[in-house]
Amino acid sequence: MRPFAYERAEDASAAVEALRERGKGARYLGGGTNLVDLMKLGVETPDALIDVSRLPLRAIEDTPDGGLRIGAAVRNSELAADRRVRERYPLLALALLSGASGQLRNLATVGGNLLQRTRCSYFQDISKPCNKRAPGSGCPAIEGDHRNLAIIGHSDSCVATHPSDMAVALVALDAEVEVQGADGARTIPLRSLHRLPGDEPQRDTVLEPGDLITAVELPPLAFASTSTYRKVRDRAAFSFAVVSVAAAVDVADGVVRDCRLALGGVAHAPWRAERAEEALRGQPATEDSFAAAAGAELEQARPLRDNAFKVPLARAVIVRTLTELCGA
Numbered sequence: 001m002r003p004f005a006y007e008r009a010e011d012a013s014a015a016v017e018a019l020r021e022r023g024k025g026a027r028y029l030g031g032g033t034n035l036v037d038l039m040k041l042g043v044e045t046p047d048a049l050i051d052v053s054r055l056p057l058r059a060i061e062d063t064p065d066g067g068l069r070i071g072a073a074v075r076n077s078e079l080a081a082d083r084r085v086r087e088r089y090p091l092l093a094l095a096l097l098s099g100a101s102g103q104l105r106n107l108a109t110v111g112g113n114l115l116q117r118t119r120c121s122y123f124q125d126i127s128k129p130c131n132k133r134a135p136g137s138g139c140p141a142i143e144g145d146h147r148n149l150a151i152i153g154h155s156d157s158c159v160a161t162h163p164s165d166m167a168v169a170l171v172a173l174d175a176e177v178e179v180q181g182a183d184g185a186r187t188i189p190l191r192s193l194h195r196l197p198g199d200e201p202q203r204d205t206v207l208e209p210g211d212l213i214t215a216v217e218l219p220p221l222a223f224a225s226t227s228t229y230r231k232v233r234d235r236a237a238f239s240f241a242v243v244s245v246a247a248a249v250d251v252a253d254g255v256v257r258d259c260r261l262a263l264g265g266v267a268h269a270p271w272r273a274e275r276a277e278e279a280l281r282g283q284p285a286t287e288d289s290f291a292a293a294a295g296a297e298l299e300q301a302r303p304l305r306d307n308a309f310k311v312p313l314a315r316a317v318i319v320r321t322l323t324e325l326c327g328a
């Protein structure tokens with residue numbers, strides 16, 4: 001690992017200023033569970049780390065409208081254990097608990113989790129070309145090992161998937177991300193935070209250099225108390241999603257009044273399944289409706305040579321998840 005400077009900021013403004021002063025080679029450091037691994041691999045070579053893991057952004061607070069505001073330095077384990085999260089947003093607690101391990105979740109922060117990089121093996125191997133790591137060098141995954149890469153929204157430049165489980169739950173909940181940058185504070189809907197790769201796969205998100213995530217806000221959603229997160233993976237632990245589903249439903253008299261559905265492991269961003277949601281609203285809460293909704297979403301899938309299995313898998317996981325959630 002290359003030598004680097006280390007600095008601990010006292011508050012969010014000081015962190016933004018410290019990063020600006022240090023210049024392009026500086027990075028924010030959360031729990032370090034992704035960034036430090038990438039530094040060991042030579043994928044990231046920062047010359048300075050601004051530690052934001054101990055900023056006074058550790059609170060989970062009720063908002064006046066009945067939602068929650070979660071500080072960016074809240075640890076993944078703290079968030080999963082919070083009683084309000086478990087009762088009001090169980091899909092979020094379950095998504096967090098399905099990720100990594102207890103030790104990692106104790107270190108990992110909300111901000112760092114959202115900005116963790118893809119697990120595409122070529123991205124992590126500096127001896128290989130990769131448009132995301134070295135723009136213009138090519139994408140060996142398209143013809144190579146892409147079994148666990150994207151089936152929706154990918155491009156000729158990159159077919160990577162976004163790895164965060166938490167982000168899938170947050171996108172289903174219409175969360176918003178609070179950001180502090182050089183020009184002050186702003187809010188970004190979580191569903192606009194992560195980009196599809198297009199011809200600029202090096203840009204994972206819409207954030208500008210130096211932007212610091214300070215909080216995530218969850219709006220109130222009464223029916224989120226009937227929600228869940230289901231993750232299919234190659235191993236029962238320490239494994240990223242092959243396909244995952246975050247779902248919340250509002251069913252009355254056997255009819256789906258409203259629903260939220262998002263998919264993980266299928267795209268460069270956590271994928272809000274809007275077409276499925278639209279197909280499901282007003283329909284009877286039956287397996288047939290769930291299958292039709294899954295079909296409406298997955299029509300747009302464009303699987304690669306070795307990952308076509310993800311399409312029927314995603315369909316089955318959506319149907320099973322909704323069936324169990326609705327007790328249908």
Ligand SMILES: Cc1cc2nc3c(=O)[nH]c(=O)nc-3n(C[C@H](O)[C@H](O)[C@H](O)COP(=O)(O)OP(=O)(O)OC[C@H]3O[C@@H](n4cnc5c(N)ncnc54)[C@H](O)[C@@H]3O)c2cc1C
Nearest residue numbers: 030031032033034035099100109111112113115164165213
């Ligand atoms: C063995 C293993 C298994 C894993 N399994 C899973 C899994 O199944 N599911 C899953 O979702 N995750 C999994 N993870 C990933 C883990 O969740 C992430 O590494 C972790 O959430 C990253 O959080 P962090 O605080 O450590 O981020 P860091 O590593 O500190 O930072 C990650 C990135 O975010 C930036 N950053 C950090 N904080 C901020 C901020 N406040 N504002 C702006 N930028 C910031 C950093 O500069 C860096 O680019 C696994 C990791 C490991 C090592």
Ligand code: SF4
Nearest residue numbers: 120130139158159160
């Ligand atoms: S899929 Fe994306 S991350 Fe993977 S090799 Fe291609 S460009 Fe790189």
